Every structure is written in structure tokens, then in C-alpha cells.
Amino acid sequence: MAEVRKILVVEDEKKIAEVIKAYLEREDYLVTTTASGAEALTLADSGNYDLIVLDLMLPDLSGEEVCAELRRRSDVPIIMVTARTAEDEKVHGLNIGADDYLTKPFSPRELVARIKSILRRTHSDTEFLAEKIDFDGERLVIDVARHEVRFDGEPVALTPHEFKLLLTLARHPGRVYSRYELINKVQGYDYEGYERTIDAHVKNLRQKIEADPKNPHYVLTVFGVGYKFAT
Ligand code: CA
DSSP: OOOOOEEEEEOSOHHHHHHHHHHHHHTTOEEEEESOHHHHHHHHHHHOOSEEEEESOOSSSOHHHHHHHHHHHOOOOEEEEESOOOHHHHHHHHHTTOSEEEESSOOHHHHHHHHHHHHHHHHHHTTOTTOEEEETTTTEEEETTTTEEEETTEEEOOOHHHHHHHHHHHHSTTOOEEHHHHHHHHHSSOOTTHHHHHHHHHHHHHHHHOSSTTSOSSEEEETTTEEEEOO
């Protein structure tokens, strides 16, 4: 039997929170709701949630602050929900570490579909040790258990930082990572000059796993934001 997934819904508009909760419970998710960003952080620390739905406009902390704080503490998937529609807000939502982004009004069905898709991806993360990711008919292979990468059939010597960087990006093709997020994932901390460090890691990685490092096929630049793995 499938294990029950726990979802935290952070939304101060009561009606919207109720609708989301009803839809998710119909899909057998265990749902907690809160209207407060501060309470969301407390709940997230103790609740062991599989995913968080986060409204951008909250009465106490902003959704951005909550998202950034959650990201500092964990990898829990976050879907941002907002009434703002500007494209730069969307980029910002992803920039601060949200996994996905929905603009109000959205259909609850759309939200459920996005949640299912994200949980499918993160679930496979837990089967970590046996993990082998390959792209383009095994042209690029990442063998996690062996800590090995092969490109065009040849083993590629990556530094531990390059390996972590590649794995982080390749696990979620299409997901945009900011340099800040990447440095935290790759080196476990941030410091001044981290942007250039990540750029250097990416440059070195491209030399090793791209047929044409100047026109990358796998590790793509997202201008003004960071990097993503090609879908
Ligand atoms: Ca709100």
C-alpha cells in the first residue's frame, strides 16, 4: 500500500485554503493548513511534510521570506501560489527555490497535477543508491552508486563538487536553480564570490560532458537566474 503523503498548505484566504484541502484530501493526501508564514516554518520543522503549497501574499511574513527560509533548512518541494502575474515575479519564485509556480486564479485540478508530478520526481530521489540517470540513449550516464559519470561511453573524471553539481541539476531537468542554491547544495555553505565559483564549476563541467562546451546541450544557462538541466 502506498504511503500517505503529507502536504502543508500555507494560505491566508480561507476559501482558497478550504478548496485546496478538499481537493487534496480527495486524492488521499494528509493536509494541514495554516494562514501564517511564521507558523508554517514551525510546522515545517516538525511536520515532515512531503510538499508545501505556499501563498506569496501572507499577513505576517511574505511567501518569499518563508520560501527562502524553508530552503535554508530543507529540500522539501515547494509550489508557490500567487495573485501576482508579472513574469519577473515568476522567475523570482523559482529563483528563491520554489519547485513550481501557479498564478491565481488556478484550477485545483492543475494544482493536484503539479503536486503529483513533483512527488513522483522526489519519490524517486529516495531510491537514491540504485540510482542511475541516463540521457540521450546513454550518451551521458550518471551512476550514483558508483559515483561515476560516462560521456560517449568514456568515464569522465569529475571533482566531487562537479559531480554534485551535475547530479543536482540532472535529477530535475527543467528546474531552474539559482547560483545561491547551487553553492549551498554543492559546497554546503555560501560565501562571498559564490556566483563566480558556480560559474567556474559549470564551465569545467561543460568541458567534460558537453560535445561543444560553448553550445551546451545539457547544462543550460538561465540568464539572470542561474542554471538548469535540459529537459
Ligand atoms: Ca494571500
